[in-house]
Amino acid sequence: MTKETMSSLKQLNRLALTETEEAEVLDFLATLEKGEEKMAQTDTEGLKILVHLSEVSNLFNVLREDKAQKVYTREELQEHAPEAYDGYWQVPRLVD
Template identity: 45%
Template sequence: MDRDALLGLERLNQLALTPEEQDEMLAFFAARETDWESLAQVDTANVERMVHVRPMVNVLREDVPAQPFSREDLLAQAPESMDGYWQVPRVLQ
């Protein structure tokens, strides 16, 4: 991981580190590279991935419309609302 790659990662994740934080983060990533080398020593040939810790099947509920929250409750979550809609900051000129 070099500084350019870190900058790309920051942009991808919508974060902007200070130069000092970047130095610290580069050291953090260097330590993680060592972790990856340790993991590479473990033989996982012919080992299946284990995504869920318990055997699980996807369960879907009946496709019945529901209205768990009222419009008033939902509008109350927003800093501002107008005419029954959320009011959001202007993002287009």
């Protein structure tokens, strides 16, 4: 990725990056690109497609024992909420 592309992405995504942060992102993306190139060169001819890891191993889902647990009411949970009104949690407005 070039600095021009990075500048365009910063503008599109409204990012405010310092020169140091921008350099770190560019280095990280270059590392990813090298890994992608290496994977593209790997010979995968004749390999079976793996849909799920359990197909080739003895892994399986381990579920916990089904025990009854205390069920909290909305009122009990809202006792600890900073603000609640009419049965709903109130949170700060994100968009004006």
